[in-house]
Amino acid sequence: MQHIYPAVAIILSTLSGLFPFSLYDLFILVASLYLIVLILFLIFRKTSFKKFLYSLIRFVTMLVVWFYFAWGISYFREDFYAKSDLKETTFDAENLKKFVIRFVADANEAYVDFDVMDRAGVRQDLEESYHALHEKLGIDYPNGKRRAKPMLFESLYSKMGVSGYFGPFFNEIHVNNYSLDTTYPFTLAHEMAHQFGIAHESEANLYAFIVCMQSEDERIRYSAYLLTLLYLVNDAAEFLPEEVDSLTSAIRPEIIADLRRNREHWLAVRNRSLSEVQDKAYDAYLKTNKVSSGRENYSEVVGLLISSYDTFIKK
Template sequence: MQQTLKNAAKLFIIALGILAVAFPPNSDWIERAYVNGAYPAWEHFAVSVTAPVPWSLGDVAFLAGAIALVSRIVAFARAPRRRRSILNAALSCVAILALYAVWFTVSWGWNYARAPLESRVRFDDRRITPQAAVKLRARAVARMNALAAAAHAREGVPLDTPALYSAWLPAVMRGGNDWTPLVSLPKPTLADPFMVASGTSGFINPLTLNVALASDVLWFERPFDLAHEWSHDAAYAREDEANYLAILTCLRSPDPAVQYSGWFELFLYLPQARHYARREFVPLVWRDFAALRERNARHVNVLVAHWSWRTYNAYLKTNRVAAGIANYDQVTRLMLGVALDQRLLPLAR
């Protein structure tokens, strides 16, 4: 009888996991009741709890799940043959996975069901043309060249995260949030060796909302990468939207190093010319391109990176981001199609 009740509880958890993942609420409910309803309370609680801790509580959550799975498998393997039950062991393992699926979905994953940013701001797809993209790329090149010397002069200066937050928050609010997100500094993570080997610059742990940046992120990448992960924390799950908000954040900053970070990353996401003459970039910019290549050649494992990005591509498509990892590059659409005011903030619809 007791085992029957346990199995019933496991089946209930599994059913919840399937419902949470397979049947997300509609985007109107997500925007009203989740993104601007329940999620802010959870985000404030999670960040308040995790911020003072010097390491990632997301690692603890992951390890707890892994230990629970391994313990169930070991218990099954060590049990006497007559007491073994493949069904009970399988239900236990699937129930643990389902519990984490519910945790992921309710904690953060429902943000994938949010309506696209262009539905909340003034967006005109007629502005998205090859000519406009070329013009934006030329502006990015010009700004990178103009800012390079001032940015490199601040290479050794620690990033002013409160100032970055001040530039970031208005863009997040203009994008549809009616609440003020809390943020924290990046946490060291056990996943760092994998991030370095796969070329992953950062991530948000969806279970605890910890932000992590790879240990080999370069100084001119850091402002953009941190603003990108903060945007995920603020309920912008789509990669193009997190990129867009991170770029606007950097361009709005008075710090030349932060501005340089934004223009540099924007340039990398824009459609590229086949060849660039040496004179098109100042030597400092070429040096930064070389630093990226050298870092990647030294750290990135091609097989790990290929597997990682294929897996993430499948993950994004599972969460209804049809473009998969190509969604990163769709920031070009937003940069060209969204109208901005004089403060580089999106105009509301």
């Protein structure tokens, strides 16, 4: 299984790389129109229910087979601990508190004030980091080509709060151009991790953090701390409710301002109904693929960081 995906990734990413637009988004549009036509044919009695059902089952079956062959098999690969030979550190209140204190201090030190950066340069920087770390991270390299493509339906995805996604059918990376430059590097690194066959969101977050920290660009390193800090704060609020205020009070005001600016940036275009539907649909998708925690899997990066921070992050 571990040898199948790299070969598939090379073929699909090379093919899709010939096009400047998203084949995945185009495919979703065509597939949606096909389903609508099937339903209309049934409603207006242009086809029998038996033929409709046959066509629907055949289409869904082809879709599922294609998904798992093209990328979905990544959900059944070895997890981070098996690939890295690291021992998992117990996730408890004491270890979490110690790590939050340390992480906040490191984030404060990493802070840098910036608004604009060369996004093409960011992609190249992250590519070099993945190359340098691929053996240590247990991933195949080059594993195809990684070209960050614009979303065909960017306005719709922005309303749903989607900053990026990986298109499995054609092995394509997508990052929302609406994203702020302060968050763009980490988001791109996360989607690149998916392209390397890292399916679980927690592990994609971990790989993104490690790779960003490998960069010589202080803005890329800060981007990793900025977004990862949110997961630590959420865990502190859940597992250390009586101490969360004192722990988060140590975060420097400039970082709080950046987090607030990012939140307000996305809320300005958010459609609550669309966002909630997307959240529920993606939660169901993850659980279907044996990610029992669903969308909460994103936050499980904290446990991975507690176990691996000393190994991968040199201070």
